[in-house]
Amino acid sequence: MTNTTAKTVPSRFRTLDLVYIAAGAALIAVCSWISIPTSIPFTMQTFAVFLLMSLLGGKRGTLSVLVYLLLGAAGLPVFAGFTGGIGILLGNTGGYLAGFLLLGVIYMLMTKLFGERLLTEISALLLGLAVCYAFGTAWFLLVYTKANGAVGLGTVLGWCVLPFILPDLLKLALALTISKRIVPFIKK
DSSP, X not given: OOOOOOXXXXXXXXXXXXXXHHHHHHHHHHHHHSEEOSSSOEESHHHHHHHHHHHHHHHHHHHXXXXXXXXXXXXXXXXXXXXXXXXXXXXTTXXXXXXXXXXXXXXXXXXXXXXXOHHHHHHHHHHHHHHHHHHHHHHHHHHHHHHHOOOOHHHHHHHHTHHHHHHHHHHHHHHHHHHHHHGGGSOO
């Protein structure tokens, strides 16, 4: 009889990766509940997304966003105002939520191509935020116009983007500052 050893198949994700992804999705949910209600609520979601990208890296950070969106689509109250359901994702602000996923993909690609240097991270997060704004605004225009009639791009930018630029830049700076202090303790 020959002694055969079982071959180990490397898994795509280690248990630790899954824990980080789940914790990341939970962090985004908690940060979405920290909210100042307006037509487009001011939340800390963007801060959580920035923090997770920098802390966990593009792959795990983006998967955290995906899990968060899937939990919300399934009806769990993880979105702003303790809401959930596919209706939120298909509503006026759903494009901004989906834009977080695009932000993550951009961050993942840029840091993979150019390395995880601070300048690359800042550039990736800023470009991702701009794409999130653009996608969300286009989505808002489409959904709002269908439900309520035509509205101008300037009006939508005034409602959905301009009031958020400065707070989002402050969230980005805060997220990077915190992540640089915590990242040495995160197992990659």
